[in-house]
Amino acid sequence: MLNAVPESRASLHAMLDFAWDAEAFVSTDAMEATGLTRSTAIAALDELINFGLLRELPNARAVGQYSKGRPARRFELRPEAAVVIGMDAGRSHLTTTVADLRGKVLAQEIVELGAQKEDPQVRRAAVVAAIDSALLAAGRSRTEVLAACIGVPAPVDSRGRSPSNATASGAE
Incomplete structure (x- = not known):
């Protein structure tokens, strides 16, 4: 699903990591959280929409969250x-x-x-x-x-290490 070119793959993963924990968000929130430039962030958001992992919501003005200038695009993860x-x-x-x-x-x-x-x-x-x-x-x-x-279960000692012999109990 995320088999993009290597340089954009990191941007996609950063954006997806952000979206996983965010509720509805605007691109500036995502840019601040990920450190991506505006163009890179928008490209990653658009790609995640194309993959079906994000959806675009009505813009910030349409929901009364923005009144001046160009309204911000809003997004959310599609949990389904x-x-x-x-x-x-x-x-x-x-x-x-x-x-x-x-x-x-x-x-x-x-x-x-x-x-x-x-x-x-x-x-x-x-x-x-x-x-x-x-x-x-x-x-x-x-x-x-x-x-x-x-x-899967595996025997471990008190330090979390598995014994070298698979049949050894190893528990301390």
Whole structure:
């Protein structure tokens, strides 16, 4: 989605990082927060609108926030534009959460793994099935996934380091 040329990719990411946490905003707010020049900021905003991640709102004058000169363009993140997936892939269960771009949980499902939970092919198939099931419950599809993160259990010592031997307990 954000496969722009390298020099503009950083501007897109900076603008998206800002928009993620902002409510409705004007381009000057985005420029101040990101340090981008006006032309670069506007280009990034327009590109994010083209990607479908932002929407342009009625200008500041139309909502009574501006009265002199050229009215400022206003924007906001489209939280429904895509989804993110988080999965806790525990040893005996899979907990899958699908959320919109503002972090609103759309669906969460827990799947208990059967006796063959250690078999890599069975586990991979269970992960894919759990993701597909959670997406279905959220009313979304794979094509709408912007990012996914899967946490897996691993033995660690009191300093957060994994033991060198995978079968070692390592817990202190």
